[in-house]
Amino acid sequence: MASAARALGAMLHRASSLSASATALRIAPLLQGNGAIGNAGLFQRHAARRRISTFHPLCMGRRSCKIAGRKDAQNLKKMKRNSKIGKEIVAAIKKGGPSPSSNTALAAILEKARELDIPKEILERNIKRASEKGQDTYTEKVYEVYGFGGVGMVVEVLTDKITRSVAGIRNVVKDCGAKLADPGSVTFRFRQARVVNIKVTDADKDQLLSVALDAGADDVIEPDFDDGYDDSEDVSERFYKVVTTSENYPVVLSKLQEEGLKFETDNGYELLPLNLIEVDDEAMELNKELVSKLLELDDVDAVYTDQK
Secondary structure: OHHHHHHHHHHHHHHHHHHHHHHHHHHOHHHEEOOEEOHHHHHHHHHHHHOOOOOOOOOOOHHHHHHHHHHHHHHHHHHHHHHHHHHHHHHHHHHHOOOOOOOHHHHHHHHHHHHOOOOHHHHHHHHHHHOOOOOOOOEEEEEEEEOOOOOEEEEEEEEOOHHHHHHHHHHHHHHHOOEEOOOOOOHHHEEEEEEEEEEHHHOOHHHHHHHHHHOOOOEEEOOOOOOOOOOHHHHOOOEEEEEEOOOOHHHHHHHHHHOOOOOOOOOEEEEEEOOOEOOOHHHHHHHHHHHHHHHOOOOEEEEEEOEO
8 A cells, every 4th residue: 555655646746847847848938038037038028029119200202292291381371361361350440440331341351251261260359359458450561582593582471560570580581591682672573463373273274365365364374384393283283373453353253253264262462573583403492491481470471482
């Protein structure tokens, strides 16, 4: 009996030893990391498997970058348009009162705002602001800038603080390495005209020329298609400019509507260069950067340039 018990104990001990060895073999790789054994090695191996890296979003190719840039430009244009309408409302109320029935200037601005689909809260906020104590009226100002490569720029401003607008423009011009010009030094290179903007994708060129000239338009300016851009997304954001006089402006709009030609609702006065200046690539990029930074200023409504 005793010998049988000793034999059974030996068998159980051997089975236990084999089980422990197998377990040790299974966990040994987990306890090793780059040759190290122990808890530190296990943590390093676990962390290596769980590492997460983050990166800034990238523009995947030329087309995506251009789409992103165009969307930013469109959003900025919309913000500038809404801001200008708000300023015009304040100026009109300061001059003629808050009632559209007796203030024809305010009525015209509100009608324009409806055509442009300006959000109602923007209109209400600016109508309320016009009656607040201490709110100054807005004043139109024009500043002139010498760009790069002999290019001239006219900066239109609608501001309630002239000193602020002057300081902002001066700082941007200085930082970009350009120069403010004396009054009259640049404006003579432009002419003011009523302009109707029509997307090239919304009109046939020959039809538009025929309709516009029959309506008495002075000119139809085509966009420059020879500037190295051939992407269809870019073409959709280019415009024909139908140029006309103030007196003939309603006639041109009516004729375009009759022919079913869509035009941009934010039409009005524009400064058109008398002669376009061709510059090299470096000057072109510097001028684009300068215009972009000027348009980021709250008081600046438009920047006109005679760069080709």
